[in-house]
Amino acid sequence: MTRRRVTVMSPRTAAARRPRYPVSREIDEQTHLGEVYMRSLLRTQFRLALLVCTVLACVVLGLPMLFLLVPELRAVHLAGVPLPWAVLAGLIYPMFVAGAWLYVRQAERNERHFEDLVERQ
Amino acid sequence: MSLAAVVIVVVAAILIGAFGLRLSRTTSDFYVASRTVTPLWNASAIGGEYLSAASFLGIAGLILTHGADMLWLPVGWTGGYLVLLVLVSAPLRRSGAYTLPDFAESRLESMAVRRTASVLVVLIGWLYLMPQFQSAGIVLRAITGAPGWVGGLVVAVVVAVNVLSGGMRSITFVQAFQYWLKLTALAVPLVFLLMAWRSGGAPGLSEHDMAHWQLPLSSAKEYGLYSTYSLILATFLGTMGLPHVLVRFYTNPDGRAARRTTLVVLSLLGAFYLLPALYGWLGRIYAPDVAGTDAVVLTLPGRVIGGTLGDVLTALVTAGAFAAFLSTSSGLTVSVAGVIAQDLLGGGAVRAFRLATLMAVAVPLVLAVWARALPVADVVGLAFAVAASSFCPLLVLGIWWRRLSSTGALAGLFVGGGLACAAVMAQITGGPYGGLVGALLAQPAAWTVPIAFFVMVVVSFLTPHRVPLGVARTMVRLHTPETLNLDRGDWRSRSS
Numbered sequence: 001m002t003r004r005r006v007t008v009m010s011p012r013t014a015a016a017r018r019p020r021y022p023v024s025r026e027i028d029e030q031t032h033l034g035e036v037y038m039r040s041l042l043r044t045q046f047r048l049a050l051l052v053c054t055v056l057a058c059v060v061l062g063l064p065m066l067f068l069l070v071p072e073l074r075a076v077h078l079a080g081v082p083l084p085w086a087v088l089a090g091l092i093y094p095m096f097v098a099g100a101w102l103y104v105r106q107a108e109r110n111e112r113h114f115e116d117l118v119e120r121q
Numbered sequence: 122m123s124l125a126a127v128v129i130v131v132v133a134a135i136l137i138g139a140f141g142l143r144l145s146r147t148t149s150d151f152y153v154a155s156r157t158v159t160p161l162w163n164a165s166a167i168g169g170e171y172l173s174a175a176s177f178l179g180i181a182g183l184i185l186t187h188g189a190d191m192l193w194l195p196v197g198w199t200g201g202y203l204v205l206l207v208l209v210s211a212p213l214r215r216s217g218a219y220t221l222p223d224f225a226e227s228r229l230e231s232m233a234v235r236r237t238a239s240v241l242v243v244l245i246g247w248l249y250l251m252p253q254f255q256s257a258g259i260v261l262r263a264i265t266g267a268p269g270w271v272g273g274l275v276v277a278v279v280v281a282v283n284v285l286s287g288g289m290r291s292i293t294f295v296q297a298f299q300y301w302l303k304l305t306a307l308a309v310p311l312v313f314l315l316m317a318w319r320s321g322g323a324p325g326l327s328e329h330d331m332a333h334w335q336l337p338l339s340s341a342k343e344y345g346l347y348s349t350y351s352l353i354l355a356t357f358l359g360t361m362g363l364p365h366v367l368v369r370f371y372t373n374p375d376g377r378a379a380r381r382t383t384l385v386v387l388s389l390l391g392a393f394y395l396l397p398a399l400y401g402w403l404g405r406i407y408a409p410d411v412a413g414t415d416a417v418v419l420t421l422p423g424r425v426i427g428g429t430l431g432d433v434l435t436a437l438v439t440a441g442a443f444a445a446f447l448s449t450s451s452g453l454t455v456s457v458a459g460v461i462a463q464d465l466l467g468g469g470a471v472r473a474f475r476l477a478t479l480m481a482v483a484v485p486l487v488l489a490v491w492a493r494a495l496p497v498a499d500v501v502g503l504a505f506a507v508a509a510s511s512f513c514p515l516l517v518l519g520i521w522w523r524r525l526s527s528t529g530a531l532a533g534l535f536v537g538g539g540l541a542c543a544a545v546m547a548q549i550t551g552g553p554y555g556g557l558v559g560a561l562l563a564q565p566a567a568w569t570v571p572i573a574f575f576v577m578v579v580v581s582f583l584t585p586h587r588v589p590l591g592v593a594r595t596m597v598r599l600h601t602p603e604t605l606n607l608d609r610g611d612w613r614s615r616s617s
Binding site: 024027028030035038041042045046048049052053056060061064065067068074082084085088089090092093094096097099100101103104107108111114115118119 | 189192193195196199200202203204206207208211335336337338346349350353357377380381383384387388391392394395398399402521593594596597600601602604605606607608
């Protein structure tokens with residue numbers, strides 16, 4: 001069995017460090033680090049999109065099931081309007097807008113975060 | 122008086138087209154305009170182009186006929202923009218694609234995918250144009266007694282003349298105005314109708330309607346739950362694949378503005394779609410005999426209010442309906458003709474575009490005369506189903522999944538789009554079919570969309586060597602904010 005000999009030296013801290021690349025260059029040259037940045041941006045944005053879609057799917061796909069399984073709900077009246085009509089012909093639209101507004105705010109925040117990360121030198 | 126209103130709308134459209142010719146000579150004006158268009162204007166323009174005969178006349182008719190289950194239709198047509206917003210809007214703008222085939226080519230670096238996407242755009246466009254022409258025929262027949270094909274021909278000719286003169290194309294302002302015209306044309310008569318309803322002692326629905334029509338999933342239709350779910354899937358996922366919607370996104374200066382515009386679109390559509398449900402409900406009380414047609418919106422003002430005021434309001438609604446036919450048809454025709462000229466006739470020359478415009482209009486016109494007259498909103502629903510089973514997987518996987526291969530995309534487009542188109546053809550030419558098969562063909566999205574996604578993913582896994590080489594660069598272009606100075610590749614849309 002051969003032993004590898006290792007030379008121990010004191011680290012020359014100033015010279016050993018690679019000259020620092022700006023992150024934008026890492027991305028442009030598609031280095032491993034650049035890919036890590038891109039993947040993290042994609043993952044953050046995709047998770048946000050998936051969250052909105054999941055909530056939307058639960059509401060939209062859940063309502064027909066709810067009306068089917070709990071028939072009493074169909075007879076409930078909201079200010080004189082039957083519940084299915086109050087929800088589907090009225091309340092659901094402001095809910096869409098609210099969801100969209102929250103999404104836009106968070107998506108822009110994610111992008112600002114990514115910009116800060118890339119531009120921080 | 123209604124005829125006069127139609128003539129005014131048609132003449133105005135032609136004049137604006139002729140005037141627009143002087144305003145916009147080249148496509149590049151479109152981009153110049155994009156720097157000054159605010160999200161509200163742009164969103165109004167998207168709404169103006171999007172709200173078709175199906176929204177203006179069709180929804181109220183279907184609600185009157187089938188009851189609460191049809192409330193999902195406007196919900197889906199609005200909610201589709203929420204899905205579009207979170208999954209597609211900003212990356213699509215950042216892609217620099219001007220049409221769906223553009224996006225397919227830039228993302229997958231394959232001309233085969235581009236051509237397949239082009240064929241699908243044309244098919245979806247024709248399917249969407251056909252009921253617009255049919256409805257125009259119905260409306261014109263209702264006010265003049267002319268045969269059904271006359272209205273379709275009038276709209277087709279006006280649209281062709283407009284598109285050929287290059288008028289409607291670039292003017293965001295005109296389409297934006299169309300939204301507010303349609304909203305007014307539907308909202309003002311509704312206010313008078315509700316006042317008449319109140320002063321008439323606020324009559325309610327019949328006992329039978331209260332127990333059946335008014336409640337979801339209670340109609341006599343078989344497989345109601347399946348149909349509801351399939352309708353939801355088609356409308357929520359199909360919006361992003363409509364050819365005339367994407368072009369408008371290009372008018373946004375950047376991805377962030379595209380998001381904000383979509384948010385405003387959602388608000389505008391939400392406001393508009395509050396109205397048809399009320400028309401359907403009032404129609405059930407005052408005009409249950411027009412069930413099964415798209416005439417309820419046009420019938421109610423004369424029936425409930427009557428007199429000169431009734432005539433004026435009918436004229437207003439009719440004008441709005443014609444504005445809906447013209448604006449949607451123009452937007453679609455421009456998109457379809459552009460794709461035919463660019464990708465199928467092979468050339469951006471003016472002659473190719475002229476020929477393409479005639480093809481874009483003539484085929485759906487022939488279909489409109491020859492095919493079985495289905496309710497307008499049902500046919501438009503089928504166009505959504507085709508879009509949801511082809512372009513939705515292409516866009517969603519293309520934007521978020523690096524391992525999508527060109528072969529996978531091609532296979533998914535063929536299988537998903539093919540199956541949906543086959544179901545649509547069966548539904549338009551034959552039918553209606555009964556039983557489970559009938560339900561599956563009338564609302565194909567619930568099975569065609571999952572199949573399309575499945576095929577795209579599985580074939581992509583099987584053909585990893587066909588993943589485009591520049592995918593990493595494309596992802597940088599699709600997802601990074603424009604403010605960052607990054608290398609985004611040198612792909613340019615060949616449509617611009």
